Amino acid sequence: MIEGSVLIVGSGPSGLAAAIALGKQGVKARIVDSASGPAESSRALAVQARSLEIFDLWGIVDDVTSRGLPMHGVRLYGEDKRLLVQMRLGELPTRYPYMLSLPQSETEKVLIDHVKELGFNIERDTELTDIDFDSEGCMVKLQKSNGEQEEARFQWVIGCDGAHSTVRRLSHAEFEGKEYPQQFLLADVRINWPLAPNEAHIFTAPEGILACFPMPGGYYRVVANKPKGETEPAPDIDEVRRLMTTRGPKEFQVDDLKWSSNFFIHARLVESMQRGRVFLVGDAAHIHSPALGQGMNTGIQDAANLGWKLALVVKGLASEALLESYSNERWPVERGVLSQTDFTTRVMDGENRFFAWLRDLIAPVILANKRVSAHVRELVSELAVGYTDSPIVLPYKGDLPFKPGERLPDATVTKNGHDIRLYELLRDPGHHLLLMADQWTDPQVTAIFNGEMTVHSIRRKTSDEALVLQDSKGEIVSLFGWDCACLIRPDGYVGAVSGIADVGSMLEEYSRKIHVIPTAMRSKASLM
Ligand SMILES: Cc1cc2nc3c(=O)[nH]c(=O)nc-3n(C[C@H](O)[C@H](O)[C@H](O)COP(=O)(O)OP(=O)(O)OC[C@H]3O[C@@H](n4cnc5c(N)ncnc54)[C@H](O)[C@@H]3O)c2cc1C
Helix, strand or coil, X not given: CECCCEEEECCCXXXXXXHHHHXXXXXXXXXXXXXXXXXXXXXXXXXXXXXXXXXXXXXXXXXXHCCCEEECEEEEECCCCCEEEEEECCCCCCCCCCEEECCHHHHHHHHHHHHHHCCCCEECCEEEEEEEECCXXXXXXXXXCCCCEEEEEECEEEECCCCCCHHHHHCCCCEEEEEEEEEEEEEEEEEECCCCCXXXXXXXXXXXXXXXXXXHHHEXXXXXXXXCCCCCXXXXXXXXXHHHHHHCXXXXXXXXXXXXXXXXXXXXXXXXXXXXXXXXXXXXXXXXXXXXXCHHHHHHHHHHHHHHHHHHHHCCCECHHHHHHHHHHHHHHHHHHHHHHHHHHHHHCCCCHXXXXXXXXXXXXXXXXXXXXXXXXXXXXXXXXXXXXXXXXXXXXXXXXXXXXXXXXXXXXEECCEEXXXXXHCCCCCEEEEEECCCCCCCCHHHHCCCCEEEEEEECCCCCCCCCEECCCCHHHHHHXXXXXXXXXXXXXXXXEEEHHHHHHHHHHHHHHCCECCXXXXXXXXXX
């Protein structure tokens, strides 16, 4: 592990994910948090399918799914209690075709355990109070709750310090956007009713919406919009009951309030997610309405995108120019999330008759179309997120069911007679090169990435040669075709694809794109 170059500020889901993404690639960061312990409240509930896939690549997905409750669908009811739309998640093209319901505090517990396993120490009661950066590094001031102060220098700072980010303020990043003229009530309660379990139920009424999401342990998260008042105390069970009576189903019993909060929402996004040697990740860079359950998930995806790039730079294998692709790739995704969540919030609460008309009459017709509903499902699950227009992805003119820059779909191959998934193979650090050809040998290719790439040769037939992987189910050939190569980035996205004869030139071109420093220059730099 390389230590001493990176400071992560904040140990919420974004900071923890940033630590894992770096740690997996052999770079250890200092991680500080002003709070004395992890937050205990449930907050973000939805873990989207793409986050589960990232957790799969990190080898922690079973710890997450075993604690949560898979939500298999969403039902939207009109003002007359008629079912308007039913969205089934079971057809999502992933090993995790659902939205996992898990309180954020539980997701954080799994991430914390893994951060510790990787050898990180979370320094609690330690607040970043000042930061000054130039082209060489960042000077920061850390203040402990016992009064101790420390000044320290880092090459890079990752600001994961949430919606009120000090790192964002001190790096003078604008946080443009708007505040919504309403607030949301959140309450975790028990509900008894005859409605389908393991599905979310969203009710609309002239006064606003009421959404009920199933949670582990027989609870539901109730979310309702209401007019913004002064700061009010956390809602009590009577307020939840009142809202359910006016907006909810005809039959229900509600009790046992476990947690509740009033939640003010904003839609804001920084101009760029990088300010020199400072990166902004998660809520520090973008905040939006909780509609569609994107909040925590986007922060995890930001961290997965930044982690491998920063690790290559810290290890001296790529130049700093690679880091510009973090904001280039993630900013357009966040802009899309802001507009999708904004549109959904306005349509769902029917803030005017036009939006109510869209919701009640147009949405059911549009969403009855299979292609449209598949697209919406894949957007919400974040499986549709990709970087096909990224300057560091190599375009490919051949015929494939996916484009370079999109996530690699999982598939099963056989190793020594046992099934193994591609996502399990990708858990080793660095890039992964999949070679789909019955005959191919060129040990030269690994030299380009200087050991930062694992090569997986996949054959169609069993033979006595040193066979590593076999496409025994034909999943690989249907995904990629044959006699070709596919280069996978450490965050599980396809970086480049080529015919088998062009692997060498593809790797050279890709390594130029991601600013890999040629070996000779690297050794010269380390001699200086
Ligand atoms: C009441 C509530 C309900 C929510 N409900 C939902 C929901 O239903 N769905 C949804 O998608 N999202 C929801 N969210 C939002 C979701 O919780 C966030 O999107 C998510 O926590 C973002 O993670 P993060 O790591 O970026 O930031 P945070 O979780 O905010 O973590 C930031 C961390 O940085 C630390 N920190 C702050 N300043 C400093 C400093 N100067 N120095 C050191 N450490 C610092 C903090 O102590 C904290 O641990 C909710 C949030 C709240 C507050």
